Amino acid sequence: MMRKLLTLLLLVTGAFATAQEITVAAAADMSAALPELVTAYTKKTGQAVKLSFGASGNLTNQIRNGAPFDLFFSADEQYPQQLIAEGLASKDTLYRYAIGRLVLWVPSGSPLDLSKLGIQALLDPSVKKISIANPATAPYGRAAEATLRHFGIYNQVSSRLVVGENISQAAQFVESGNAQAGLLALSHALAPAMKDKGRYWTVPLDAYPTLNQAAVVLSKSKQQDAARRFLEFLRSPEATLLLTSYGFSLPAEKR
Amino acid sequence: MNWEAFWLTVRLAAIVSTLLIAIGIPIAYWLTYSRWRWKFLVEAAVALPIVLPPTVLGFYVLVALGSRSPFGRWWESLTGHTLAFTFEGLVIGSLLYSLPFAVQPFAASFGAVDSTLLRASASLGQSPVQTFRRIVLPLSKAGLVTGFALSFAHTLGEFGVVLMVGGNIPGVTRTISIDIYDQVQTANYSSANQTALVLLFISFVVLSIVYGVNRRAWAVGPWR
Numbered sequence: 001m002m003r004k005l006l007t008l009l010l011l012v013t014g015a016f017a018t019a020q021e022i023t024v025a026a027a028a029d030m031s032a033a034l035p036e037l038v039t040a041y042t043k044k045t046g047q048a049v050k051l052s053f054g055a056s057g058n059l060t061n062q063i064r065n066g067a068p069f070d071l072f073f074s075a076d077e078q079y080p081q082q083l084i085a086e087g088l089a090s091k092d093t094l095y096r097y098a099i100g101r102l103v104l105w106v107p108s109g110s111p112l113d114l115s116k117l118g119i120q121a122l123l124d125p126s127v128k129k130i131s132i133a134n135p136a137t138a139p140y141g142r143a144a145e146a147t148l149r150h151f152g153i154y155n156q157v158s159s160r161l162v163v164g165e166n167i168s169q170a171a172q173f174v175e176s177g178n179a180q181a182g183l184l185a186l187s188h189a190l191a192p193a194m195k196d197k198g199r200y201w202t203v204p205l206d207a208y209p210t211l212n213q214a215a216v217v218l219s220k221s222k223q224q225d226a227a228r229r230f231l232e233f234l235r236s237p238e239a240t241l242l243l244t245s246y247g248f249s250l251p252a253e254k255r
Numbered sequence: 256m257n258w259e260a261f262w263l264t265v266r267l268a269a270i271v272s273t274l275l276i277a278i279g280i281p282i283a284y285w286l287t288y289s290r291w292r293w294k295f296l297v298e299a300a301v302a303l304p305i306v307l308p309p310t311v312l313g314f315y316v317l318v319a320l321g322s323r324s325p326f327g328r329w330w331e332s333l334t335g336h337t338l339a340f341t342f343e344g345l346v347i348g349s350l351l352y353s354l355p356f357a358v359q360p361f362a363a364s365f366g367a368v369d370s371t372l373l374r375a376s377a378s379l380g381q382s383p384v385q386t387f388r389r390i391v392l393p394l395s396k397a398g399l400v401t402g403f404a405l406s407f408a409h410t411l412g413e414f415g416v417v418l419m420v421g422g423n424i425p426g427v428t429r430t431i432s433i434d435i436y437d438q439v440q441t442a443n444y445s446s447a448n449q450t451a452l453v454l455l456f457i458s459f460v461v462l463s464i465v466y467g468v469n470r471r472a473w474a475v476g477p478w479r
Contacts, residue, residue: 055440057440057441058440061439061440061441061442064442128335128336128337129336129337129340129422131422134423134437136437136440136441137437137440137441161424162339162340162422162423162424163422163423163424164422164423165418165423169419173339173340173422176317176318176321176323177321177322177323177327177337178317178321178322178337178339178340178420179340179422
């Protein structure tokens with residue numbers, strides 16, 4: 001009896017919720033910035049936005065298999081392009097909302113002098129494990145791999161790499177002290193949860209292909225207009241200011 | 256088919272189920288014969304991994320065995336590395352994860368031994384340990400096989416804990432379930448399918464052994 005009532009309650013509230021909410025699938029590097037953007041947006045417009053984070057590749061695969069998302073914020077541009085090519089996203093909505101930055105991050109207690117050593121810090125014997133995101137599904141993982149190859153140290157460190165399912169898990173591996181260094185998203189390094197817990201060195205932009213983070217409205221969304229409006233908000237000065245405070249640079253200021 | 260991941264997983268499952276025989280028998284012995292009134296609390300604790308999400312276990316293993324915890328520091332000073340992202344770390348996580356799948360069938364079969372046999376053995380001057388070794392253990396063969404096979408199969412299919420503490424290192428912590436997950440996430444469905452089929456087949460064989468061994472002893476399942 002109780003269970004039936006609960007089920008009914010869930011069904012009813014669920015039905016109401018989907019009528020107005022939009023659901024956003026977003027790259028894990030947005031896990032700190034996007035909730036803030038949503039809070040500001042909801043306050044302004046009353047529009048509720050549900051967020052679902054993961055590796056961009058995983059989310060793309062979920063979208064291919066019918067996941068009920070309205071909008072997709074990728075950490076690169078390839079995944080949205082693939083979805084457009086497959087007819088699963090609208091080309092005219094494709095928008096580069098930010099350029100992501102990769103950083104080398106170590107916990108506060110680490111003896112490594114990042115400003116002096118830069119990427120070479122990874123060769124220090126005290127670094128037993130280096131966490132990166134999964135290059136197969138996460139753009140930040142691919143950027144990390146490209147960086148290690150760019151500096152010619154990939155073969156020296158490859159046996160010490162531990163792979164997070166997405167960039168948030170990679171961050172959590174170092175933050176929890178289980179890995180001694182990580183190639184993470186700048187947006188995580190600047191997020192309140194990690195800001196005071198470590199130091200970082202920003203990987204130069206020429207070390208990896210630019211992380212042009214693009215968003216796109218999905219074709220199967222039943223709330224095309226609401227989704228487009230949220231995407232429009234991303235271009236507002238308020239939104240771009242917040243994104244830059246998380247270390248994202250904006251496509252316009254691309255060097 | 257990723258054979259490296261396959262053999263790694265088989266090795267993990269074999270080590271864990273073998274260790275669980277050694278760890279599980281004393282626990283099951285105590286659970287069967289203890290008259291302590293709070294015994295039910297220990298029974299509940301042993302059964303916890305059945306109901307707990309693997310993420311809870313994974314979280315605790317990562318934090319409690321990490322370099323911030325006393326145990327983690329002790330382990331690090333001993334071995335020079337943290338437990339997470341290592342094969343030993345997976346063994347420890349899996350021991351916890353599969354514990355009830357060994358202990359419960361063990362305890363059930365110990366408890367099913369006719370108590371008149373135990374009294375007869377005692378009256379003939381055998382110590383409790385001798386009675387256990389000579390009467391209870393031989394009569395519990397089916398339960399021991401069941402516990403071994405179930406914990407083996409359960410470890411074979413472990414996913415959440417490995418995802419959280421493994422770090423997906425080929426040849427060290429990339430188990431077969433993680434490999435399938437990666438294949439699916441990168442849309443290599445045919446490769447995922449092959450591996451999944453192998454796992455399905457092995458799991459069926461192992462469970463068939465369990466139910467085959469128990470077909471006389473139990474009508475439905477191996478648990479009490």
